[in-house]
Amino acid sequence: EDKVVQSPLSLVVHEGDTVTLNCSYEVTNFRSLLWYKQEKKAPTFLFMLTSSGIEKKSGRLSSILDKKELSSILNITATQTGDSAIYLCAVLSGSARQLTFGSGTQLTVLP
Amino acid sequence: SQTIHQWPATLVQPVGSPLSLECTVEGTSNPNLYWYRQAAGRGLQLLFYSVGIGQISSEVPQNLSASRPQDRQFILSSKKLLLSDSGFYLCAWSVPPASPLHFGNGTRLTVT
Numbered sequence: 001e002d003k004v005v006q007s008p009l010s011l012v013v014h015e016g017d018t019v020t021l022n023c024s025y026e027v028t029n030f031r032s033l034l035w036y037k038q039e040k041k042a043p044t045f046l047f048m049l050t051s052s053g054i055e056k057k058s059g060r061l062s063s064i065l066d067k068k069e070l071s072s073i074l075n076i077t078a079t080q081t082g083d084s085a086i087y088l089c090a091v092l093s094g095s096a097r098q099l100t101f102g103s104g105t106q107l108t109v110l111p
Numbered sequence: 112s113q114t115i116h117q118w119p120a121t122l123v124q125p126v127g128s129p130l131s132l133e134c135t136v137e138g139t140s141n142p143n144l145y146w147y148r149q150a151a152g153r154g155l156q157l158l159f160y161s162v163g164i165g166q167i168s169s170e171v172p173q174n175l176s177a178s179r180p181q182d183r184q185f186i187l188s189s190k191k192l193l194l195s196d197s198g199f200y201l202c203a204w205s206v207p208p209a210s211p212l213h214f215g216n217g218t219r220l221t222v223t
Binding site: 034041042043044098099101102103104 | 154155157160212215216
């Protein structure tokens with residue numbers, strides 16, 4: 001059975017801090033790893049990682065995949081209160097129809 | 112551009128009543144469509160996915176069913192709701208073979 005594990009489950013930081021969120025996976029026939037941000041409603045897509053060692057960056061957020069270690073990290077620098085959300089990691093595997101989600105990291109950024 | 116509509120946004124239903132949640136996608140053809148459930152604001156559990164009209168795959172045995180009567184329409188149903196059906200239901204779409212999933216705004220279902 002495919003498994004995606006995220007850590008930590010929750011994190012409280014102050015504005016300006018840098019955070020690193022972790023995601024590890026055990027899946028059959030890995031295709032790609034995705035990160036989503038979820039505030040109150042729909043998860044919004046952040047990154048899709050397919051190749052090892054290539055960093056994807058969007059503003060203060062960046063992410064990298066390590067296929068050898070079966071893991072990925074999501075970094076957020078200079079955090080802001082608007083970064084408070086649940087960050088979800090998901091892995092696309094098999095026939096690319098299956099997206100398995102981790103349980104998420106609840107990030108709270110205090111002013 | 113593509114958009115996804117999901118309704119209703121919230122729903123309170125008594126135990127034993129039927130359920131119908133609807134999702135439609137605009138701006139794309141032959142998408143993969145998905146229903147997920149999220150309990151307690153955490154990880155998403157895949158309930159059903161569909162790669163075409165009338166083609167439904169169920170991921171977990173449950174009290175729910177799904178149908179895809181048209182290319183861009185996906186419906187989640189139940190004949191008789193249970194308390195355990197309460198949760199946040201999300202519809203999503205993707206472009207085959209392996210694009211990211213894009214989610215609707217979800218339906219918060221409370222079964223009383």
